[in-house]
Amino acid sequence: MSISMSPAETTIEEGKTVGIPFSDDPKFHLRNVEVFYGESPAIKNISLDIARNEVIAFIGPSGCGKSTFLRCLNRMNDSIESCQIKGSLLLDGQDIYDPKRDVVELRARVGMVFQKPNPFPKSIYDNVAYGPRIHGLANRKSDLDDIVENSLRKAGLWNEVKDRLDAMATGMSGGQQQRLCIARAIAVSPEVVLMDEPCSALDPIATARIEELIAELSESYTIVIVTHSMQQAARVSNRTAYFHLGHLVEVNDTSKVFTMPEHELTESYITGRFG
């Protein structure tokens, strides 16, 4: 590999990732993953393990494929017709893309929070109760009330909304809406929570709240977070994966990536030379 200061001249060897991409007992076992939109490749031969109960951050410049890769993990790319996925993607050893696999069950286990807060135009209560109702998690109204309360508590929203659960969710502030979306996602007790730039539409205070929340949630969930903010990745994650033009360039412990990056592209990115 040539050593050069300009990232444009740096060649990336396909399928080669520096750092520690694999783990012994992974939650997600991903090998040789390739994603195409029509003819053009978006993800080029990525192999990665995501460990149980870790917080892994995906960073990289815009268009590097980190969101696309994230959406492969709960098959949210299914609705895009031109999207094709190759390789082996296993969740707890079971193929995610097995044609016989029930997407509903997969998505109940792998929840997702989106870039822009997207509460349903319903009451706060109905938003959180949406998932449990669909999956029949509560037999009685009181069970459902408990689930809603617990989820809102975990999302740090209970004290703010407990007196107005019937109010429209769309009337809340952006930060509250995003925490509601997190509450909505954890209400179905998923094992993994995928977060696609959850703070990019929020102000710094709301962002700080969400980051605290991620730290609390990391005790019980595996969290995969895509972020544009390197500080955020440094603050919330155990491991960091650096994506570049559809390649997974480097994966390592977060402290290692941000202090001693092995690959010069990673170094250029985290020191702000491009991105």
Added chain:
Amino acid sequence: MQTADLLPLVLVLAAVAYGFAYMRSRAVAAPLGGIRNLKALPAYYAARAALWCAIPALIILGAWAAFEGKVIQNVVMASLPAELTPQSAGHASLTLSQISNLAAGKLNPAMVPDGISNAAVLLQELREQSSRFKSLLVILIAVLGGTFAWTRVAPTINARKSVELTLQRLFFVCAAVAILTTIGIVFSVIFETVRFFGKVPMSEFLFGTNWSPQTALRADQVGSEGAFGVIPLFTGTLMISAIAMLIAVPVGLLSAVYLSEYASPRMRSVVKPLLEMLAGVPTVVYGFFAALTVAPFIRDLALMVGLEASSQSALAAGLVMGIMIIPFVSSLSDDVINAVPRSLRDGSLALGATQSETMKNVIFPAALPGIMGGILLAASRAIGETMIVVMAAGLAANLTANPLDSVTTVTVQIVTLLTGDQEFDSAKTLAAFALGMMLFIVTLLLNVIALKVVRKYREQYD
């Protein structure tokens, strides 16, 4: 010159004013170092000159056209000698048409009294004078207006503002036309309706269950008392519309769901225009279809299962009408379902909801106002539809709840009351206006109720 000739002339003058003002604004700008030193672009100065030229002239022209005839008429009538002065309104209009026919050379002058033929000469003269004067005035105003605007092409004057303001007013006038027309229609119907209620008591009209609008033409005519009970007509209308909506709403809505959520883009691009073609079929053709194919088929089917059915039935008309209004529901619903943000869909799918759960719980409530709009449009089409009903449901005003019977609707009765040779002061013809008024009120109420319902239940996304 005639109005038809003056109109293009004014437009030509406006174009000339446009050209001159454009050139002048360029000329004014040149010593200042280009058009960016003007307050507005040359096109605005030019447009303002054109507007100054055309609008006052057109207003004069319009006002002239509106009042010319009336004024000349009054002068001519006043000139008639005392013994020829008409006593009644009918007589006056007769005299007037005599005069104008004479002036047009369609009547032999020898056949009328001297006073009339003098008046005809006067009429002719007045018309010529008026025309000459009008042409002069309009051209003068146009030229003056254009010149005035031309002199006001200066770097310090902001022509953009006045052009914007004029356009704004123009748009307002366009919007006002639609509203004023509606008001005009309502009033014209109201007056006739009031006259009708002078002949037939309102309680009989509203609550009578018998409709046979045959009134006696002569005092000594036997039979035909005439009954104006509106209830059978409204039950007929409601039954046929209800049958139509029962077909159109589920089919239209579900096809919209299919188109927007399940169909591939290619499928959609083929199916949607085909569905919309249904709306382009003339209603008369639907009428044939209903009367010649569907109605006999329903009768045969009913006979097979041992029911008695007339060959013209509410069911046939309702079914075909339902098919006709499917595109109103499906096309509009498809559009609003597509307008629901993708993020809501993704949010629901990511929670493990299936496509149909997402549809039912998230997309449908968010799209409800638009869907209701489509359904309302379809409903008012169904209530107002005439042709299919005439051909397939018949004219008999039966008060029945059996969809296999023949019924008639409000619109069909309006048509039958007003077609053919009719006098406009009998209860029979006036009843048509009262029916129209009732229909208007009913559809208005339906709209208001539906709007209230939508406002209560909609889930607004931003």
